[in-house]
Amino acid sequence: xxxxxxxxxxxxxxxxxxxxxxxxxxxxxxxxxxxxxxxxxxxxxxxxxxxxxxxxxxxxxxxxxxxxxxxxxxxxxxxxxxxxxxxxxxxxxxxxxxxxxxxxxxxxxxxxxxxxxxxxxxxxxxxxxxxxxxxxxxxxxxxxxxxxxxxxxxxxxxxxxxxxxxxxxxxxxxxxxxxxxxxxxxxxxxxxxxxxxxxxxxxxxxxxxxxxxxxxxxxxxxxxxxxxxxxxxxxxxxxxxxxxxxxxxxxxxxxxxxxxxxxxxxxxxxxxxxxxxxxxxxxxxxxxxxxxxxxxxxxxxxxxxxxxxxxxxxxxxxxxxxxxxxxxxxxxxxxxxxxxxxxxxxxxxxxxxxxxxxxxxxxxxxxxxxxxxxxxxxxxxxxxxxxxxxxxxxxxxxxxxxxxxxxxxxxxxxxxxxxxxxxxxxxxxxxxxxxxxxxxxxxxxxxxxxxxxxxxxxxxxxxxxxxxxxxxxxxxxxxxxxxxxxxxxxxxxxxxxxxxxxxxxxxxxxxxxxxxxxxxxxxxxxxxxxxxxxxxxxxxxxxxxxxxxxxxxxxxxxxxxxxxxxxxxxxxxxxxxxxxxx
Ligand code: G6P
Ligand code: ZN
Numbered sequence: 001x002x003x004x005x006x007x008x009x010x011x012x013x014x015x016x017x018x019x020x021x022x023x024x025x026x027x028x029x030x031x032x033x034x035x036x037x038x039x040x041x042x043x044x045x046x047x048x049x050x051x052x053x054x055x056x057x058x059x060x061x062x063x064x065x066x067x068x069x070x071x072x073x074x075x076x077x078x079x080x081x082x083x084x085x086x087x088x089x090x091x092x093x094x095x096x097x098x099x100x101x102x103x104x105x106x107x108x109x110x111x112x113x114x115x116x117x118x119x120x121x122x123x124x125x126x127x128x129x130x131x132x133x134x135x136x137x138x139x140x141x142x143x144x145x146x147x148x149x150x151x152x153x154x155x156x157x158x159x160x161x162x163x164x165x166x167x168x169x170x171x172x173x174x175x176x177x178x179x180x181x182x183x184x185x186x187x188x189x190x191x192x193x194x195x196x197x198x199x200x201x202x203x204x205x206x207x208x209x210x211x212x213x214x215x216x217x218x219x220x221x222x223x224x225x226x227x228x229x230x231x232x233x234x235x236x237x238x239x240x241x242x243x244x245x246x247x248x249x250x251x252x253x254x255x256x257x258x259x260x261x262x263x264x265x266x267x268x269x270x271x272x273x274x275x276x277x278x279x280x281x282x283x284x285x286x287x288x289x290x291x292x293x294x295x296x297x298x299x300x301x302x303x304x305x306x307x308x309x310x311x312x313x314x315x316x317x318x319x320x321x322x323x324x325x326x327x328x329x330x331x332x333x334x335x336x337x338x339x340x341x342x343x344x345x346x347x348x349x350x351x352x353x354x355x356x357x358x359x360x361x362x363x364x365x366x367x368x369x370x371x372x373x374x375x376x377x378x379x380x381x382x383x384x385x386x387x388x389x390x391x392x393x394x395x396x397x398x399x400x401x402x403x404x405x406x407x408x409x410x411x412x413x414x415x416x417x418x419x420x421x422x423x424x425x426x427x428x429x430x431x432x433x434x435x436x437x438x439x440x441x442x443x444x445x446x447x448x449x450x451x452x453x454x455x456x457x458x459x460x461x462x463x464x465x466x467x468x469x470x471x472x473x474x475x476x477x478x479x480x481x482x483x484x485x486x487x488x489x490x491x492x493x494x495x496x497x498x499x500x501x502x503x504x505x506x507x508x509x510x511x512x513x514x515x516x517x518x519x520x521x522x523x524x525x526x527x528x529x530x531x532x533x534x535x536x537x538x539x540x541x542x543x544x545x546x547x548x549x550x551x552x553x554x555x556x557x558x559x560x561x562x563x564x565x566x567x568x569x570x571x572x573x574x575x576x577x578x579x580x581x582x
Contacts, residue, residue, distance in 0.1 A: 001183045004167040006081045011035045017043070017158035019151040021368050021526035023137020025123045028067050031134045035164070041075055041119070042164035043157035044138050045082045047150055052116045052141070055085045059103055061095035061196070062121025063232040063266075063301040065128030066259040068093050071121050071136070073171050080167035080182065080189040087189075088115060089174050090196035094257060096232045096302035097122060098403065099200040101143035101396035107199045109192055110179060116141050122232075124527065125267035125299035129260035144373035144397030148503070196232075197239045200402075207333040207395055208406045209413070210244060216413040218246045219420045223292035226405065227253040227276035229266040233298035236402055245409075251292070253279070261300060268297035268306035268389055268401075270313060271580045281311040294412065294428055298401035303369075304389040305401040307408050309428025315444050315552075315582075317348035320385025322435050323407045325354045327383055330414035331407060333395065334382060342372055342384040345494045345509055346521045346537040348442035351385065357439065366496045366508035367523065373397040374500040387446060387537065389582075433549070440541060441548035443555045447536040447578035448525075449569070457524055457532035460572040464510045464522055465493060467566070474512070474566070481565040482558045486516040494521075512566070517541040520563045534573065536563055553581075 014033075017024055017040050024040055031037055045053050060075050062068050072093050079087050088109065095103065097120055104115045123135035138146045138154075146154075172180055172191045182189045204210075216222050224247050228234035234255035241247040253275055254262060265272040270282065277283050281291035295308040307314040314322075324341045327334040340361030343351045355362035361380055365371035369390065375381035376394040385391040390399035391407070408428070415426040449457075467474055468491040475487050494508040509523040518540040525533035538559050542548050553560075563569075570576055 001181050001188070002170065004080060004169050004182050004184050004189070006165055006167050006184060008163045008165055009035070009038070010163050011039055011161060013159050013161050014039060015159070018155045019137065022124060022145065023120070023135055025126065025133055025135035025527065028130055028132060028134045031067060031071075037071055037074055037136070038078065038164045038166070039158055039161050040136060040154070041078050043154050043161055044119075045078070046157045047153035048117070054083045056116040057086045057088060057109065057113050058084050059088045059095070059100055059115050059118035060121070061090040061093050061100065063096070064092065064094045064257045064259060065122065065134060065261070065300060066130055066132070067134045068121045068259070069174065071134070072174060075119055076172060076191060077166045077169050078164065080169055080184060081165035083186055085189065086113060087191050089172075089191060089193050091175065091177055091193055092196070093121070093174050094196045094232050094235045096200070096236060096401075097124075098303055098392075098396055098398045098400035099196065099236070100139060101398040102200050102203045104139060104141060104143040105396060106203060120301070122301040124301050125265070125304060126527070127261060127265050128300065129263070132260070139397075142373065142377055142397050145370045147370060196235050200236060201240060201244065203395060204240065204403065204406060207331065207403070208410050209332050212413040212417070213406065213409045214245050215420060216409060216416060217241070221420060221425045222294070222412070222416075224251045225253060225276065225279055225292040225295040226251060226255070227268070227273055227295070227297040228255045228257070228302070229264055229268065229273060229297060229299065230254045230256065230258040230262040231266045231298055231300040231302055232257050233302035233401060236302065240402060266300035268299050268304050269580065269582045271582070273297040273306060276308070280308045282308065282313060293425065294408070296405045296408070299389070302401045303399045305391060305404040306389055307404065307428070309432070312429040312432070314428065314432055315348070315387070316385060316389045316391065317343070317350050317387050317442060317444050318432060318435070319404065319408075320347070320383065320391050321350035321354045321439070322411070322431060323385075323391065323404070324351060324360070324383045325358070325435065325439070326411045326414070327407070330410045333393070338382040339379055339394070340375065340381045342375055342381045344368070344371070344386040345511075346523060346535070347385060347387040348444040348539045349517070349541065350439070350442045353439045363499070366494065366505050367526070369399050371496070371498070374498055378500045380499070387444070436548040437545045440543040443540045443542060443550070443552045445538050445552055445556050445560070446582045447538070447560070448580040448582070449534040449573055449575050450579040451531040452534060452573045452575065454532040456572045457534050460534065460567055460569070461510060461522060461524060464567055468492060468510070477566055478562050481562050485558050485562055486514045486518065488512050489515045518559055520559065520566070522567060536567070536569075536578075538563055
């Protein structure tokens, strides 16, 4: 056994290590500064309860982006230096964010150990490479992101840090499965490298009826396509969709994980998942090839998803509502019923209507998956989702991109259980249109203005808040821009009191609520790494089944005009058009 010594390294604080919505995200160049990563990791160890450090088992892995391997080696040495007992690493350092959550909750090590937490190395849907983004976040023993109490403490520690602990271990081989043991003055330290997919696959098999999905995927009537955008989902897609469920290998696009995501932007939306969008017959494609019946994509760390039908886009807000409406019948894990459902505030109210109809507990939380985790730990929520292409359930404490695809495939398999041998296929589009006919439709769009001047973005938001004090003035402006939209009846900044721990989160987005149920929401993104990103969410409810089939940009045009006018978007940002529309 290799012996190691621990040393204390003197360091000085960096002023910019405040964790955002999902940990610390910065340019790789920032992370590569001497001691930058070390300071954050030590500040995290110092913020955790002692049982998560001394003698503990830590998972360290991520989406495989540039700088991940260096980070894994640094963190492993620091784990040994801080007295942890073992580190678990997915083979080649790869684990999707949902798989990390599953591994913390479910995996038992070769020596019977259980994990107490994880460092997830990812900047999610942000691009990767030497000039792009890297990120790190800590997840707790419930498998979910560290709560604000911990992340605040981490930030405080980063401001005063004076030293960190590290061990003089050699680099570990993370390409080969197995355990390497080391011996320090306080005892043994192990690094266990394990298969990235098997624990996650086991969990998926306990949730879904793989046999019925296999029947769907092997039917000549049903065609399928999955785009991992060169993110970590590729490490799961072949194993699950091809080997377990019988999809054709040619149905996988960009499923080889790459450290720079092939130069792309690994964000599954209509702008960035270009290849999939074209293959599905959306946008300006003139391909003569018949598009597949079903398409889906994932982001870099595979917690997000986009669901598409043939020439048809499913909004994430509709997706979670439709999954909730069909879960009990189509997914064995939910057969006993749903404990409750939840969405983030800017997500459309499609889920609210399902909850009301099915008499389910319902929660509206601020943006950020961690708010769902508390509800789930308390047994109040089974299915939840966000407009930002996140969907999931209480099987883990992160959103789960592949889970969402399996949920949709389960619904399709269920709806087609008698059609696969004869009869017309019920398509993704049929399922969505039938849902609108039954529950009404929430026309929905999101405009993103990326990397705008941070000062200008703040001013724009401040003006919108100020304006809220006079609804009369707001309505005067609104009717001046567009005479045929309904009146604003309420305007506020969203505030949330967690029903489980009583904590209060303020300033969670600026809302303008209209008499007919329409909503405008303005928020600053918490996940960018440069400048500010303004998000504008626009929603309108249509209950009349004869009016639910319109093009959403057409239907929403008047509200968009109001939103841009009210916020003086162009005046503040200098932008005449958004960077991305979803
Ligand atoms: C991360 C979180 C999501 C959240 C999203 C918001 O992906 O995991 O729960 O919805 O960030 O991002 P934004 O850029 O809008 O703050
Ligand atoms: Zn992600």
